[in-house]
Amino acid sequence: MHVTLKHAQQAIDAARKKAEELDLKMCIAVVDSGGNLKAFERMDDAWVGSIDIAFKKAKTACFFGMATGELGKLSQPGEPLYGIEVSNDGLVTFPGGVPIVDDEGYLVGAVGASGSTVDNDHKVAEAAVKVLGVTELPEHPWRT
Amino acid sequence: MHVTLKHAQQAIDAARKKAEELDLKMCIAVVDSGGNLKAFERMDDAWVGSIDIAFKKAKTACFFGMATGELGKLSQPGEPLYGIEVSNDGLVTFPGGVPIVDDEGYLVGAVGASGSTVDNDHKVAEAAVKVLGVTELPEHPWRT
Amino acid sequence: MHVTLKHAQQAIDAARKKAEELDLKMCIAVVDSGGNLKAFERMDDAWVGSIDIAFKKAKTACFFGMATGELGKLSQPGEPLYGIEVSNDGLVTFPGGVPIVDDEGYLVGAVGASGSTVDNDHKVAEAAVKVLGVTELPEHPWRT
Amino acid sequence: MHVTLKHAQQAIDAARKKAEELDLKMCIAVVDSGGNLKAFERMDDAWVGSIDIAFKKAKTACFFGMATGELGKLSQPGEPLYGIEVSNDGLVTFPGGVPIVDDEGYLVGAVGASGSTVDNDHKVAEAAVKVLGVTELPEHPWRT
Numbered sequence: 001m002h003v004t005l006k007h008a009q010q011a012i013d014a015a016r017k018k019a020e021e022l023d024l025k026m027c028i029a030v031v032d033s034g035g036n037l038k039a040f041e042r043m044d045d046a047w048v049g050s051i052d053i054a055f056k057k058a059k060t061a062c063f064f065g066m067a068t069g070e071l072g073k074l075s076q077p078g079e080p081l082y083g084i085e086v087s088n089d090g091l092v093t094f095p096g097g098v099p100i101v102d103d104e105g106y107l108v109g110a111v112g113a114s115g116s117t118v119d120n121d122h123k124v125a126e127a128a129v130k131v132l133g134v135t136e137l138p139e140h141p142w143r144t
Numbered sequence: 145m146h147v148t149l150k151h152a153q154q155a156i157d158a159a160r161k162k163a164e165e166l167d168l169k170m171c172i173a174v175v176d177s178g179g180n181l182k183a184f185e186r187m188d189d190a191w192v193g194s195i196d197i198a199f200k201k202a203k204t205a206c207f208f209g210m211a212t213g214e215l216g217k218l219s220q221p222g223e224p225l226y227g228i229e230v231s232n233d234g235l236v237t238f239p240g241g242v243p244i245v246d247d248e249g250y251l252v253g254a255v256g257a258s259g260s261t262v263d264n265d266h267k268v269a270e271a272a273v274k275v276l277g278v279t280e281l282p283e284h285p286w287r288t
Numbered sequence: 289m290h291v292t293l294k295h296a297q298q299a300i301d302a303a304r305k306k307a308e309e310l311d312l313k314m315c316i317a318v319v320d321s322g323g324n325l326k327a328f329e330r331m332d333d334a335w336v337g338s339i340d341i342a343f344k345k346a347k348t349a350c351f352f353g354m355a356t357g358e359l360g361k362l363s364q365p366g367e368p369l370y371g372i373e374v375s376n377d378g379l380v381t382f383p384g385g386v387p388i389v390d391d392e393g394y395l396v397g398a399v400g401a402s403g404s405t406v407d408n409d410h411k412v413a414e415a416a417v418k419v420l421g422v423t424e425l426p427e428h429p430w431r432t
Numbered sequence: 433m434h435v436t437l438k439h440a441q442q443a444i445d446a447a448r449k450k451a452e453e454l455d456l457k458m459c460i461a462v463v464d465s466g467g468n469l470k471a472f473e474r475m476d477d478a479w480v481g482s483i484d485i486a487f488k489k490a491k492t493a494c495f496f497g498m499a500t501g502e503l504g505k506l507s508q509p510g511e512p513l514y515g516i517e518v519s520n521d522g523l524v525t526f527p528g529g530v531p532i533v534d535d536e537g538y539l540v541g542a543v544g545a546s547g548s549t550v551d552n553d554h555k556v557a558e559a560a561v562k563v564l565g566v567t568e569l570p571e572h573p574w575r576t
Binding site (some may be wrong): 292293296297322324325326327328329330331332336339 | 436437440441466468469470471472473474475476480483
């Protein structure tokens, strides 16, 4: 199961609205359950370097079915997944990537946001996912 | 000078509308004048393999200030630019990428469409650029 | 808006002069506002390994509109952007990359220098940018 | 033996002068005898896509000690080196890359030019090499 374009557009609209509310310039990426790009927007004046980061946050959140900040805790020096960010052609392991789960508990994609502090990035990504009404995530394993 | 998000959204909306009119499933990418992604959409049921092709068509049209099909004529076996597609981390040299030029003659970005025949891809990309009202292209060199 | 070749040449000349003054052997790269290479020089006897670092410093400073050393503080283990260097086909997050801002406050490119200590690299990059007379940087967001 | 920065600068100046004379917008790259970038310039309004092509032409001319157009004849469909362009992280096998040979017959580097027709590109690269006074090339093997 994959996020539809309609849902991806709603997610990006919600992310952009939240970014404008917080006076931020964001890149927002939505990937499907295969980690492949579904929709993307770069707001005017957003960092060019955030394009890849927004996409990789979404990909990372999708690939492991968890918010990127969670993976970041596990990949610090001395922690179990230290160095994981060089796998998969590059992961991003700081906050701003959030999985999208449908109302049957399927992981259908993920959203990644980049352009400000990691706390703001996470808020924007969360706003994008929340508009789809699927904030309650079941236990792993995600069904895809 | 770079294409704005508002213009990129208008271009993608026009491309999607044209694709629906022709009953096609498309990936549509817009890049700025540096070849960096500005906006992207993958319609439901579009080929996953078209994501990269749509982006690379837009990048190619931007990088050389011409429709990708024009470059394709020059890169056939025996023609002057044979093999050019392996440069720049991969170019796409068949139709479906069209440059965006503003009303002062500046190259501000490009659109790439992929998902059907190359003729249909070109029609969709052209529809995206035309909605911005910048179909009259000046002679090379493009100002960027 | 992109840095012109004339300005890029002035920046490189100033960087080379500063390097000679400090008795250093440097690679110096200038990129435009899309992060694409505008001009480059490798002084005789400079490290071959500095070619890519100089370019990636310039790209990094451009992509995030800040000196690379600033990004480096944020990407240490335990800090918010830990691991960011694997994004964007490789960033360089230690000093030696400085953005170029024009007198209207537009980010028009960046300079990267590599070949000595990071302090010396930063001095050389700074000398390159200062000759353009655009050392007063406005608050984010940079306009590009 | 490697081309010096002084010679690389002279080569680029000569290339730019020839380009201006022919009213062209060029990217010009000089590599040393290891194929590593020594100096580079992108003239204003030159194609962004020519950055990589100019560099790869110089690299190709250096790696095989011959003008890129010569290699292009050998890599057409049915010819002995068909497909060689995908090796070495990408070669460019059409005209515009010319080796630099010093007066003792050493291959010390190469020049690549991109931005116009392949004939014009070759003229510009040739003008860059000729200013160094080393147009008489000895038989292979080049000494490096």
